[in-house]
Amino acid sequence: MKNVALHNLGCKTNAYEMDVMQQMLQEKGYSIVPFDTEADIYIINTCTVTNIADRKSRQMLHRAKKKNPDAVVVAVGCYVQTGKEDVEKDSAIDLAVGNNRKKDLVEILEAFLSEREQEKANKTLNDTSVIDINHTDEYEEMTLEQTAEHTRAYIKIQDGCNQFCSYCIIPYARGRVRSRKEEDILREIRGLAENGYKEIVLTGIHISSYGIDLEDRTEHYKGQDYLIALVEKIHEISGIERIRLGSLEPRIITQDTANRLAALPKVCPHFHLSLQSGCDDTLKRMNRHYTAGEYWKCVENLRKAYAHPAITTDVIVGFPGETQEEFEQTRDYLEKLNLYEMHVFRYSVRKGTMAATMKNQVPEPVKAHRSDVLLAMEQKQSKDFRQFYIGAEVEVLYEEAKEINGKIYQVGHTKEYVKVAKETARDLTNKLCTEKISDFLKDDILLAGSVEFL
Numbered sequence: 001m002k003n004v005a006l007h008n009l010g011c012k013t014n015a016y017e018m019d020v021m022q023q024m025l026q027e028k029g030y031s032i033v034p035f036d037t038e039a040d041i042y043i044i045n046t047c048t049v050t051n052i053a054d055r056k057s058r059q060m061l062h063r064a065k066k067k068n069p070d071a072v073v074v075a076v077g078c079y080v081q082t083g084k085e086d087v088e089k090d091s092a093i094d095l096a097v098g099n100n101r102k103k104d105l106v107e108i109l110e111a112f113l114s115e116r117e118q119e120k121a122n123k124t125l126n127d128t129s130v131i132d133i134n135h136t137d138e139y140e141e142m143t144l145e146q147t148a149e150h151t152r153a154y155i156k157i158q159d160g161c162n163q164f165c166s167y168c169i170i171p172y173a174r175g176r177v178r179s180r181k182e183e184d185i186l187r188e189i190r191g192l193a194e195n196g197y198k199e200i201v202l203t204g205i206h207i208s209s210y211g212i213d214l215e216d217r218t219e220h221y222k223g224q225d226y227l228i229a230l231v232e233k234i235h236e237i238s239g240i241e242r243i244r245l246g247s248l249e250p251r252i253i254t255q256d257t258a259n260r261l262a263a264l265p266k267v268c269p270h271f272h273l274s275l276q277s278g279c280d281d282t283l284k285r286m287n288r289h290y291t292a293g294e295y296w297k298c299v300e301n302l303r304k305a306y307a308h309p310a311i312t313t314d315v316i317v318g319f320p321g322e323t324q325e326e327f328e329q330t331r332d333y334l335e336k337l338n339l340y341e342m343h344v345f346r347y348s349v350r351k352g353t354m355a356a357t358m359k360n361q362v363p364e365p366v367k368a369h370r371s372d373v374l375l376a377m378e379q380k381q382s383k384d385f386r387q388f389y390i391g392a393e394v395e396v397l398y399e400e401a402k403e404i405n406g407k408i409y410q411v412g413h414t415k416e417y418v419k420v421a422k423e424t425a426r427d428l429t430n431k432l433c434t435e436k437i438s439d440f441l442k443d444d445i446l447l448a449g450s451v452e453f454l
Contacts, residue, residue, distance in 0.1 A: 005039035010047030046079035065092040158204035193239030208249035253298040258305035278333025310416035318367030320358035398428035
């Protein structure tokens with residue numbers, strides 16, 4: 001039986017799909033080997049969110065072919081979906097499989113291998129399997145039984161996006177919103193709980209839209225009730241101790257939504273609300289569907305519902321037309337908002353988006369300076385957030401043993417996704433413990449004291 005090397009690029013949704021593809025290959029008897037070894041088949045789950053992501057996808061595909069010129073190199077996912085013509089011309093790619101065909105990967109691969117064997121040829125023409133992703137309402141059903149992580153499992157609940165932010169290509173790569181059936185989600189989570197997983201993370205391309213396509217619904221964001229109702233049902237599953245939500249559309253965090261979530265002890269008070277800019281003019285050019293004031297209200301709703309919620313965000317600097325004054329509005333806004341973590345991105349032109357054709361593109365050195373300013377702010381705010389827990393008792397789910405500064409620590413996370421380490425040789429993997437935090441081990445890691453199992 002042939003051996004297969006896999007490599008994933010991009011988001012948590014991609015990671016989930018890669019885990020399922022690996023599972024399907026193993027069930028068919030394929031041997032999984034590390035990507036940096038010589039394999040018979042290389043499968044790269046690609047990303048296309050930026051031009052840089054496209055380039056990284058191409059680099060990994062070419063690296064695989066260089067590693068073993070006789071291997072079958074398979075490109076899968078978003079880069080295939082948006083760059084079909086380039087993929088078909090690329091001699092490093094033998095087989096390309098687009099989105100909504102990942103569930104058929106093994107079948108497509110074996111048909112390709114069979115055809116190549118029949119032809120008795122050393123080389124075949126590139127073969128591509130891509131559907132019209134923008135005209136399908138089918139959710140691609142995949143089920144995960146286990147993952148490389150021993151404590152945390154990502155659960156895909158929907159695919160696609162209807163937002164069309166002016167800088168984003170993803171609606172063209174993933175198509176429109178398609179929600180997974182509730183019973184399939186619950187069945188998968190029950191199976192993972194039986195296999196010992198204590199924490200699950202709900203993920204997708206735009207999970208805030210979960211449910212809006214399941215019936216005749218035309219208004220945006222009425223689907224938030226369906227997402228929260230799903231979380232409430234997951235909360236009842238025995239064995240699951242923690243529920244995390246992936247990136248959320250800020251507008252769904254009404255006070256009622258925040259209160260319903262806060263009433264569920266298993267839901268982690270860790271929320272990623274993507275902002276992108278604190279300036280209304282910039283947000284409008286981005287085609288974001290809220291104002292800075294509305295975003296602020298959503299954060300306040302969470303802070304009223306929880307004692308010390310961890311709120312994280314994404315920010316883009318140097319978006320086309322962003323003046324120094326607009327950037328200063330964003331900087332001042334973020335200083336006052338005072339979040340746990342900010343992921344700061346320099347705007348990158350993405351061919352095929354509205355923003356790519358906008359005037360007043362910001363020079364790279366200006367983007368770099370603005371990024372540095374916000375990253376310095378983020379570092380301070382993030383450390384201040386962690387400082388809150390010094391001397392406090394917290395619940396930690398331990399995940400792995402790790403060497404830090406020459407010593408062995410057990411490392412895990414609190415419900416707020418604050419990293420905690422405890423110096424001990426005892427294996428605490430997948431154990432929930434109550435810990436008293438004594439100090440910082442590093443700027444981004446807290447040091448735990450005694451262990452008490454929950």
